[in-house]
Amino acid sequence: MIWLGAIIVLLTFAAIIKRYETRMVLFVSGLLMALLSGKPLEAIDAFGKAMVNPTLVTVICTVMGFAYVMKLTKCDAHLVHLLAGGLTKFRAVLIPGTVIITFAINIALPSAAGCAAAVGAIMIPALIGAGVHPAIAGSAVLAGTWGSTLSPGATHNPFVAKLANTDVMTVIAVLTPADLAALAVVVITLTAVAYIRKEHHVEGQSVIDGNDLGEFKVNIIKAMVPIVPLVLLVLGSKQVQVIPEVTVPQAMLFGVILGFVVTWVNAQEISKQFFAGMGDAFGSVVGIIVAAAVFNEGMKLIGLTGALIEAMKHSESIAKLAATFGPFIIAVLSGSGDAATLAFNGAITPHAAQFGFGIIEMGQQAQVVGALGRSMSPVAGAAIVCAGLAKVNPIELTKRNAPAMVLAAITTMLVLL
Template sequence: MIWIGGIIVILTFYAIIKRWETRMVLFVSGLAMAAIAGKILDVIDAFAKAMVNGGLVPVICTVMGFAFVMKYTTCDRHMVQLLAGGITRMRAILIPTTVMVTFAINIALPSAAGCSAAVGAILIPTLIRAGVHPAIAGSAVLAGTCGGVLSPGSAHPPFIAKLAGTDVMSVIAGHTVAAIICALIGAVSLMVIAIMRKENKGCNVELCEVAADTAEQFQVNYIKAIVPIVPLVLLVLGSKQLNVLPAVSVPEAMIFGTILGLVVCRCNPQEVSKEFFNGMGSAYGSVIGIIIAAAVFTRGMELIGLTGSLIEVMKHSEQISRLAAAFGPMIIAILCGSGDAATLAFNGAITPHAQDFGFGISQMGSAAFLSGTFGRTMSPVAGAAIVCSQLAGVDPIELAKRNTPGMIIAAIAGMLMLL
């Protein structure tokens, strides 16, 4: 049965790579493995339990609700404009600065594609007008979308926290230094590539016209610009690591931020309410839906005996387990354009047994999370890559080629720091 399970897993990721609907593929695969094991009702139970996961559903849904409200009130746009305003004053480090500004914004706007659209519409034309090649401009914004690893609204920190029996902010704190260093590695590597290819200045103006025309004048409201980061500030200051303010949960922080946005922007409360709940519904359907399907998949792997066999192999080699966490999710993410499916499958099946390999659950989970994120950041089929390429007027593969060296080095560095 184990060999059959292995074949099903291979076919599963092949189907995901071929862009089949991720939730359907994971669910059907888990169901098939459970059926072969004669325990089909067990995966249905796993499905039901994941639907009401108290550690995940409130966090992810409220964050997405808050994000929808920030978009409706245009607070997110004011924040982006504010942070982008000082970039042109840093010409010597224009490219890495763009990466790190996008990284910071992606923490508040955890959707990679959404962040790419909001940030790229401003920063990509800015870089192009400064003489940077469009492919490098798009790559800089795409590289910065790894900032979501520090967002409490990403699906993975609460998932890892649940496994490790800790809180979301502790998980994020555990990989914050590694994530920032890895982002800096990616930023510097991209600048080096730009210099080597002579794409950091003197760009052909005709090549830039389409993208540059997307820029527009915008008057920043500083109060609105601060609103999107208020929930993050509350979470950080109330975390166990700082303990400056009374601890607040992620849902509490996001609801407070939503109310603050309503007051500051003086919007129609009915419309704000609609946007918040629309965001919650979108989060449940897209993000929680993948988590539910992944739970069925990982349970199917357990029932057919595949998880146990993999764990036994990894127990005999710490190096194998380290490489699996560092590069497994990355490879799948490169091929399919999303780090979520592979990372959730890995963390659901393997990470709970991290202590058997000599690692902490939080550390192994974070390593897999970073791995999947770096893989998605250099994938030409990722949603964020497509958005950035369209804004820059180049093919997505051009962005992937320029980001790949830095992301591989970042993945290795992340593995060495976390495992």
């Protein structure tokens, strides 16, 4: 059954690569594995739970609704022209700058999908407007969505700190050099991929709504409106706490209201566009996440996820490779690094000294490679969000991010273990 599940997974990714309808492929594959396990209703239950996920659904739908309003009011065009007009003078920093900015914001906003939605709504259109290929624009944001590994609010940092009988900030301090080295590798590698593929600048693309960047009259106030929700989220985060905590839906709705106040566009049209954006987001972006939930549940029911984790647990003789590529591979396949990382850290990391490693080093290695694997997975929520904003297939982001994430995982292994 496990081998049959593995074949189905391979065929699933092959179908996605060949650009068959992603939602259909993921749903059918997951349901097929669930049927073979004799528990098809559990896959259907996963479908229902994902539809009403209180975190992802509210975040993604309100962000997309906000994006539609910004397009209606043309506030996004003012921001895009402002950023593109300045950044095009320093084209070399467009891609690396986006990765670094996203990474830094993800420390304050630990949710990968939430960060991807909030930052991507601003930076992806800006990059595309500046002439960067849409797939690279989406990849640049996705490539920074593992900054949460340095967040005190991330699940794994307190977990590893408890295992090592120390405080969270000590755990983060140990990881920081490895994370920064890996970030440099990601930035350099993704930028190189963009230049090799000649996607760092697409001729004729740096024109928005038929207007040349130099001729568009930028209104600074309108240009700032799309940034306000992001600023509120950062200032209200647990790590900053300059203002009371602000949720993503709250920030986006405030941005919609501010857009109306600044532009005085017909309120009825703003309402229509906001809810149109929410509907489109649910059908396209959330739809893929729901289908991916069925796929992940199918992998679990047929025993494939458990087998992968067990194989990783029993690789004690090659603990270094297991700590690196076990969570990484499972994260790529499932779109989440949490399950594999927690399983590894619960079973293997307490015995790190027997392998010649420190508990903090081994535990943090498992955490960071799980996050890196997720940042190249075509079924991860953050990848789906970025792909939706860039209007490309998620697999296109995987193809561009894979070299950077693999090299970064190896880099952290060399630094930590």
